[in-house]
Amino acid sequence: MLEMINNWRLEKKLVVAFTVIGLLMAGVAGAGIYVMSELGAIATRHVERGVAGTETLGRLMSHLREHRIIVISQLTPTNDGDRQKYVDRYAANKEAIKKAVADYEPLAGEFLPELKAIDADIAKLEDVNEQVFKLTLSQGMAVALPYSKSEGKDASSTVLKQAEALIALQQKRSTAANDAGQAFASKAFWAVLILSAMGLLALAAIWKLIVKTVSSPLTDVSKATSVLAAGGTAEVPHRNRADELGEVAKAVELFRVAAVERAEADRVAAEAQRIVTSTLRDGLSSLSQGDLTAQIKADYPADYAELKTNFNEALSSLRGLIGSVSESAIAIRTGSGEIAQASEDLARRTEANAASLEETSAAVTQMDGRLKATADAANRTVVRADGAISTVEGGRTIADEAVQAMARVADGAKGIDSVIEGLDKIAFQTRVLAMNAAVEAGRAGEAGRGFAVVADLVSALAMRSEEEAARARDQLTATQTDIVSAVEMVQKVDGALANISGDVAEVHSLLGQMAADNQAQSTAISQISVAIGTMDQSTQQNAAMVEQTSAAARNLTSEVATLAEQAAKFDVGAAAAPRSFRPAAPQPRTKSAGYTSPVKPLPVSISAQAEDDWASF
Template structure:
């Protein structure tokens, strides 16, 4: 059966079926197309050429008759030329009749060409008599033949040719209609075969896919249930293909898993009841990676057994140690109480020192503020002193300029005095006419002398002022240097006071930290005291628990040692 075939063979059957359907469609198409092609070839190779040749025969016979008419009505010289043309047309007609006979496909067609040939021969006999009469210049007799029996014979030949044309046209139309009908039948047949092939292929594909997918779904469902912890479900698919073998393997795996899980439950249940000497009932199933589970379970069994043995031994030691801890805890509690009393006294002393240090820090900060204010005032005085020195330098420079101007005025007075003397001398030389000029010169001289005297007095005063300014500048510079020294000293004092204040703050902070530390130590000592008391109580409780643990462990069946 198809069900028991391998999946590869099932797929091969499916592909082979598809190829068979494709071959049927292709073969049918080829056969039908060959028939259509034969019908078409019959039209193109027989019917249409026959129509063409028959029409050419009819046309050539018409040309032959035209040359006969030209022969009758032409002169003697032209008759030879028309006779040659008539002879040529006769050969053409005979060749075309022979060609047509080679394409005859039926008795009816043979009869039609025979009738046409016989009527053509009969026409030639009449034509020969007509041309003979024309050669003998018996034109009237030739025309009578032309319009009489020759006309009847020509019409008969022409009708026979037209019958051939109609026969072949009818055959071509029948072949064309047959081709169309055959095409319609072929198209319908191909569509039907393709439809049947598609339906068969789809049904076969669905059947084969179901043969593969349905058991796979069952296996997937069983695997999902196993993943969820349900090992009671099994796959009932019976087949010899890969899926069937996988289903059987899957069922065996499920049963083995179920057996191993039940065995693990049995071993763990016995261990839960205190029996650590229990053994597995199906060690032969723990193969491959499953053997690691068995080994791990045995290791757990050995480890728990040894652990409980060690707990039993440790509980004995705990019972002994708890008594010792209880005695030590009581001694520790007594010492902690004594330490707490000493720490309280130390804390009071440190708090008093902290008060003094905080006062020192405050006084240092106040002194720092006063020194900072004094330093600021001294810096402002120093700045004013430097500004005054700059003003004195400016005054000195201005006095020098004034001294230069006074010297210039003194020179001008000296020159004016000389000019006045020269004017007086010239006035004396002039006599009476120069008296008025001498008076003016004398006044100018007096003014020059007074200007010189005033300049000398001013120079003396300016020199005194410049001397006083220089002395003041010297004193101011020395004062400025002293102020700079005072400012630097003030900055140093300010820095030292800042350092003292900072050190006092650090000492206060350190004392505060010491106080906090002492408080913490006091708290720790108190905690230790309380802890020691609790430890004593806990040790007694631990001793009782150790005895209880020994009683519990005595209920287990333990393995003596690890092998």
């Protein structure tokens, strides 16, 4: 193999050598460009289809839950203005759901069938919700509420479960994309490293081959020529080679044979040989030390002009290749540095989003606690209202008993009136009898005088009895009038107690509804808090994965910098020297501004979360 290479022309040797070097450098540059392109594409897909997709689906879940809250809340409006507010909120939330679905459609990819299924179920949910609104308006809460708890709850639960399943698929896809990016970055790193090592080994092998096939034979021929030029005798080596060195060796041998006849020609040839060999030796010596700018500037004889041209062109080609390698390494290092910087910026933004989500979760938890406290207070008020209703009912019972007792007193008064009337009649008859007795005593004369006195006394007593009976009748009449007034007053009190009982019952119903609504809102906010916590955890995981990508990009930058330093050992001159490059130092991680929650923290006993299931709502 080496014998065949020795027989190649010097031009062919240099062309083959630099062609191999060019192919290796082109492979390294192509691999670097491909790696940069793929890493950029992976990062773009991760941001667009990972973070953006998760955020859009989370927004869709929030609007779906808000839909359910609006439908339940509109069942108990106090007036037409409140009902219209719920209708307007429902229409706005409906448009927000459509926008979330439309925003996620370009990001869905292979999840487009699942998104279409969710969209179809959302349409069914809209039909059910509109039916609830119609029932509320036409037949009231008594009909709309059971329909909402059955059909509305089932439709809402179906959509929410499908949305949660799609979020899980989205997170799996984001994780898979990140894993694929990390695997590709690792493979690309080793591929570039292997190609770089192969390039350096190829350069060393080519250099050694050039030294062995060109530089060393030239040195041997130069030594033989020097001996012959000094008038000595020497065996000219490499005469059997078919390249330029073989021709030179053969020419030297001819010079040695014809030394006497061609002394002058030998002198001229020796001088030319000296110039050629010395300049070539200097050039190759500089080349062996890595100086690719050491071109041959001396004037060569016409026979060696081609050798000078070939040497200088080969040196220029090698200089261009080394410069291209340096430029490619700089480009790769710059790109990887930018990727690392972008990944760090993305990590900081992701951490800031995670902090905001955490604060939002705390605020929602406090809202949940306040709603639960309000619900508890409403429940206690309902209990007090029950006690008030019982008290009013007891008062009505006592009033009924008082009316009955007064009726009995009135009946007794009527009996007393009849007794008084009987006494009055007896007194009248007694007075008549006394008058008759007085008449009879007058007739009796002196003998009836005493009887007449008694008759007068009896008559006076009868008159007094009539007067007392009249007074008793007047007093009884006044008493009966007072009893009738008292009965009317007690009946009025009973009517007032009945009105109070009805009002307290209505207050009891309203408070019960308020307690139920507050409990439902508390349950919904608890689920929202859980969802926000899940989003916070996913955002933290995304931040960790972005930091890993940034670390991989920095490692790639370090390895490419090593390749550039190896290529920089070759001196390619000021015109072709690669521009200086300093790896971009990663910016320090600045602590994001803290988020101040507008909600005042609740006591621990109130802010404890209840692990309620959203399906129960």
